Amino acid sequence: MTQDKQIQSISEFYYPNEPTGPAMKTSLPGPENQKALAKLSKVFDARAAYFVVDYFKSNGNYIVDVDGNTYLDVYAQIASIALGYNNPALIEAVKSDKNINTIVNRPALGNFPPNDYADTLSEGLLAGAPQGLDKVWLDLSGSGANEQAYKAAFMYKRGQERGYNTPFSEEELSTTMANAKPGSPDLSILSFESAFHGRLFGSLSTTRSKPIHKLDIPAFDWPKAPFPRLQYPLEKFEKENAEEEARCLAEVERLLKTWPSPVAAVIVEPVQSEGGDNHASPDFFHKLQKITNENKALFIVDEVQTGVGATGKLWAHEHWNLPTPPDMVTFSKKAQAAGYFYGNPEILPNLPYRQFNTWCGDTSKAIVAGSIFQEVLKHDLVARTARVGDYLYGKLEELSAKFPTNIANLRGKNKGTFVAWDMESPAVRDNFLKTCRENGLNIGGCGPQSVRLRPALTFEEKHVDIFLSIVDKVLSL
Amino acid sequence: MTQDKQIQSISEFYYPNEPTGPAMKTSLPGPENQKALAKLSKVFDARAAYFVVDYFKSNGNYIVDVDGNTYLDVYAQIASIALGYNNPALIEAVKSDKNINTIVNRPALGNFPPNDYADTLSEGLLAGAPQGLDKVWLDLSGSGANEQAYKAAFMYKRGQERGYNTPFSEEELSTTMANAKPGSPDLSILSFESAFHGRLFGSLSTTRSKPIHKLDIPAFDWPKAPFPRLQYPLEKFEKENAEEEARCLAEVERLLKTWPSPVAAVIVEPVQSEGGDNHASPDFFHKLQKITNENKALFIVDEVQTGVGATGKLWAHEHWNLPTPPDMVTFSKKAQAAGYFYGNPEILPNLPYRQFNTWCGDTSKAIVAGSIFQEVLKHDLVARTARVGDYLYGKLEELSAKFPTNIANLRGKNKGTFVAWDMESPAVRDNFLKTCRENGLNIGGCGPQSVRLRPALTFEEKHVDIFLSIVDKVLSL
Numbered sequence: 025m026t027q028d029k030q031i032q033s034i035s036e037f038y039y040p041n042e043p044t045g046p047a048m049k050t051s052l053p054g055p056e057n058q059k060a061l062a063k064l065s066k067v068f069d070a071r072a073a074y075f076v077v078d079y080f081k082s083n084g085n086y087i088v089d090v091d092g093n094t095y096l097d098v099y100a101q102i103a104s105i106a107l108g109y110n111n112p113a114l115i116e117a118v119k120s121d122k123n124i125n126t127i128v129n130r131p132a133l134g135n136f137p138p139n140d141y142a143d144t145l146s147e148g149l150l151a152g153a154p155q156g157l158d159k160v161w162l163d164l165s166g167s168g169a170n171e172q173a174y175k176a177a178f179m180y181k182r183g184q185e186r187g188y189n190t191p192f193s194e195e196e197l198s199t200t201m202a203n204a205k206p207g208s209p210d211l212s213i214l215s216f217e218s219a220f221h222g223r224l225f226g227s228l229s230t231t232r233s234k235p236i237h238k239l240d241i242p243a244f245d246w247p248k249a250p251f252p253r254l255q256y257p258l259e260k261f262e263k264e265n266a267e268e269e270a271r272c273l274a275e276v277e278r279l280l281k282t283w284p285s286p287v288a289a290v291i292v293e294p295v296q297s298e299g300g301d302n303h304a305s306p307d308f309f310h311k312l313q314k315i316t317n318e319n320k321a322l323f324i325v326d327e328v329q330t331g332v333g334a335t336g337k338l339w340a341h342e343h344w345n346l347p348t349p350p351d352m353v354t355f356s357k358k359a360q361a362a363g364y365f366y367g368n369p370e371i372l373p374n375l376p377y378r379q380f381n382t383w384c385g386d387t388s389k390a391i392v393a394g395s396i397f398q399e400v401l402k403h404d405l406v407a408r409t410a411r412v413g414d415y416l417y418g419k420l421e422e423l424s425a426k427f428p429t430n431i432a433n434l435r436g437k438n439k440g441t442f443v444a445w446d447m448e449s450p451a452v453r454d455n456f457l458k459t460c461r462e463n464g465l466n467i468g469g470c471g472p473q474s475v476r477l478r479p480a481l482t483f484e485e486k487h488v489d490i491f492l493s494i495v496d497k498v499l500s501l
Numbered sequence: 502m503t504q505d506k507q508i509q510s511i512s513e514f515y516y517p518n519e520p521t522g523p524a525m526k527t528s529l530p531g532p533e534n535q536k537a538l539a540k541l542s543k544v545f546d547a548r549a550a551y552f553v554v555d556y557f558k559s560n561g562n563y564i565v566d567v568d569g570n571t572y573l574d575v576y577a578q579i580a581s582i583a584l585g586y587n588n589p590a591l592i593e594a595v596k597s598d599k600n601i602n603t604i605v606n607r608p609a610l611g612n613f614p615p616n617d618y619a620d621t622l623s624e625g626l627l628a629g630a631p632q633g634l635d636k637v638w639l640d641l642s643g644s645g646a647n648e649q650a651y652k653a654a655f656m657y658k659r660g661q662e663r664g665y666n667t668p669f670s671e672e673e674l675s676t677t678m679a680n681a682k683p684g685s686p687d688l689s690i691l692s693f694e695s696a697f698h699g700r701l702f703g704s705l706s707t708t709r710s711k712p713i714h715k716l717d718i719p720a721f722d723w724p725k726a727p728f729p730r731l732q733y734p735l736e737k738f739e740k741e742n743a744e745e746e747a748r749c750l751a752e753v754e755r756l757l758k759t760w761p762s763p764v765a766a767v768i769v770e771p772v773q774s775e776g777g778d779n780h781a782s783p784d785f786f787h788k789l790q791k792i793t794n795e796n797k798a799l800f801i802v803d804e805v806q807t808g809v810g811a812t813g814k815l816w817a818h819e820h821w822n823l824p825t826p827p828d829m830v831t832f833s834k835k836a837q838a839a840g841y842f843y844g845n846p847e848i849l850p851n852l853p854y855r856q857f858n859t860w861c862g863d864t865s866k867a868i869v870a871g872s873i874f875q876e877v878l879k880h881d882l883v884a885r886t887a888r889v890g891d892y893l894y895g896k897l898e899e900l901s902a903k904f905p906t907n908i909a910n911l912r913g914k915n916k917g918t919f920v921a922w923d924m925e926s927p928a929v930r931d932n933f934l935k936t937c938r939e940n941g942l943n944i945g946g947c948g949p950q951s952v953r954l955r956p957a958l959t960f961e962e963k964h965v966d967i968f969l970s971i972v973d974k975v976l977s978l
């Protein structure tokens with residue numbers, strides 16, 4: 025994989041007409057935006073809307089609202105746009121006869137797969153699979169991807185206990201119909217404090233970011249371990265941070281050995297995103313994998329937000345150089361398709377129809393994902409993002425000297441554009457995000473008072489400069 | 502809504518080149534099929550594959566495999582194809598700039614909705630909404646749709662108890678982060694024996710069809726009521742069936758009043774499909790709704806399989822003429838988009854970000870769904886299906902006299918093409934399905950020994966005749 029040196033600027037290559045900067049035509053919310061939201065509110069819960077978008081006018085790294093306001097976008101649909109808006113290569117793939125055909129005739133893939141589905145997977149999604157993980161099971165969302173991985177982990181664990189091909193007992197067959205053990209066993213998934221793994225019933229039981237996600241919803245009694253709260257700058261707090269990681273790992277081990285319902289898998293984000301962009305060291309993840317596997321649990325890495333290049337590696341867990349691959353890696357968002365990669369053939373259940381549903385994924389999304397991975401690989405967008413990220417981080421570090429309380433705990437060094445920092449308070453952060461939008465920068469928060477950067481892989485140095493000038497201006501107000 | 506009398510045959514209108522009948526070129530599995538499956542098995546769990554499909558050659562009511570074998574399809578991707586294969590109106594919609602644009606720039610709909618999303622919903626999906634339910638929340642699959650409905654029911658119930666706008670207590674805010682009550686309350690969903698509502702953790706806890714769906718997966722301790730096992734023909738067993746329904750309703754009422762974790766909602770399929778095409782009378786559903794609501798639970802009708810016309814009504818629950826609409830109606834499959842319809846504005850949680858996720862649905866699927874509903878309404882495919890279903894049922898009734906043990910308990914009278922029957926044994930049924938495929942009829946089973954018919958809404962009398970001749974032939978072998 026060598027960078028295509030012919031193309032100096034990938035954003036200019038894809039987007040010859042990309043705006044040269046933000047352009048605000050109205051104060052916010054603009055009049056058209058207000059009209060559109062009033063209309064939308066009649067049929068949709070629009071209370072969380074930042075603004076209403078004209079996706080036809082949006083271009084590359086810029087998003088345009090219904091009032092014609094043009095924003096530089098470093099949030100990118102909550103980290104979900106890989107290649108910028110209206111990417112020409114993606115438009116080609118989506119317009120293809122193959123894609124149109126599979127949307128119109130959406131297959132029940134498990135029973136009636138299309139003749140080209142093997143190629144769709146091999147040449148597409150699997151071309152971007154993490155090293156050592158050559159198989160994939162698809163779902164439709166990040167939450168669903170994690171839930172399918174949990175199901176695979178539960179079936180794997182019981183299979184290990186009873187023997188992969190040992191038939192179910194009569195007692196298992198009858199008790200599961202009453203949701204009772206041993207057929208429906210008391211097993212668990214261990215996740216971390218501040219983790220976000222989705223909002224369906226299993227995934228929500230492992231989500232520990234904010235009460236608003238969880239209130240009033242019944243949950244499984246599953247274990248939660250502390251996630252390291254590192255102190256920054258890392259160089260200054262090496263000893264403290266190592267102790268903090270050791271404390272968390274000790275608690276993981278204690279929970280794995282003592283939690284009443286045996287743990288089938290540990291799930292962890294390479295960078296806790298929704299929870300506040302919390303990082304840990306490669307050493308932490310090495311030891312976590314080791315402890316997990318030693319205690320007969322599978323090690324699931326949730327790359328729903330970190331996957332597909334933004335951290336300066338195709339998959340963020342590549343930063344760790346693990347001795348063996350994770351057991352499963354889940355993905356969604358920038359991939360546009362969702363699911364989990366795995367390597368061990370026994371993670372596939374012993375019988376068909378155990379991991380199954382009507383659609384078993386979506387060929388159209390697999391086609392889109394394949395096209396995204398092909399573009400990422402062809403133009404080496406990962407290395408480009410690593411380079412841009414270094415530039416971005418360096419500039420932010422400089423700016424943090426000017427605004428030490430509002431660019432605090434800067435993190436994501438050598439992690440591409442996956443950069444975040446803390447502000448003085450939740451109120452200051454919320455106001456900052458709002459004022460940035462008023463100045464033509466669409467930007468998101470995470471955790472109680474952090475700012476997270478999640479631009480597309482087409483974000484370049486020139487965009488960094490514009491971004492910085494707005495941040496500087498807003499913080500100087 | 503009046504039937505377009507200009508169009509005599511909707512299949513000829515859509516599909517001028519539809520095959521005139523099945524055409525088998527090879528024995529099964531054919532050589533190309535075997536090659537394709539071997540290739541596919543390297544990257545996908547193909548153990549449940551019936552055959553590998555050429556979706557480009559498939560046309561209208563006919564599906565074509567990679568060996569060029571042409572089957573009349575009365576299974577339609579597990580009841581998921583509404584308008585036949587390669588429907589020209591759907592191709593137009595999918596090729597539209599609007600659809601291409603929203604796939605390429607998939608929005609995080611809750612935060613950044615597109616300017617035309619209100620119209621997409623109003624003119625599309627909501628044009629086909631059940632009477633009295635004018636709002637919709639989208640998900641991505643039938644399982645997900647049910648889970649989102651369960652979440653809405655749990656939030657609604659706690660909102661009723663504490664007051665819709667009453668703030669959460671400190672105790673709720675802290676306990677939910679530990680998956681503990683009162684923040685994560687012990688509440689439940691009541692479902693029925695033999696029900697199928699999906700395979701995610703919450704939906705799987707309400708699925709009670711077959712052990713293979715549930716084994717080894719932890720489940721919530723939620724109540725299960727018996728579903729009526731009616732005796733056929735209905736005319737002959739009026740008294741027995743009324744008693745059976747009363748017995749089941751009494752058990753529902755007992756569970757609602759006594760189950761340790763209060764029931765937030767009862768979910769029921771109008772016809773239990775995966776579980777064996779089990780029907781109940783309108784009177785049963787009237788009383789079920791009454792008992793449910795009287796016991797402060799919401800009444801959710803799962804129309805994932807029955808919705809969008811196949812029963813001879815747009816929504817199967819229209820057959821019941823309920824005094825008030827169900828609280829929520831879930832859908833997926835033939836709609837291609839998934840979610841739940843609702844009417845009561847308080848089913849929307851009191852705060853944003855409670856019912857929320859990155860994508861909040863998929864505009865592209867909403868566009869496809871809208872186009873399907875528009876076609877169904879424009880060409881009155883529901884009334885057409887009712888007519889074809891009556892013809893189908895009558896002919897099958899005649900044939901059952903010839904094969905009383907293998908067309909037994911025929912059911913679905915006046916329910917469009919949503920027809921099923923029982924066979925002698927599971928082995929006889931499985932062999933029947935296989936032999937039908939060998940004779941050019943793609944057909945599916947349900948329950949332990951039933952056959953279910955799930956053709957598209959373009960299935961007409963001439964297709965019925967071909968279908969019957971194959972069934973007659975295979976049963977005569």
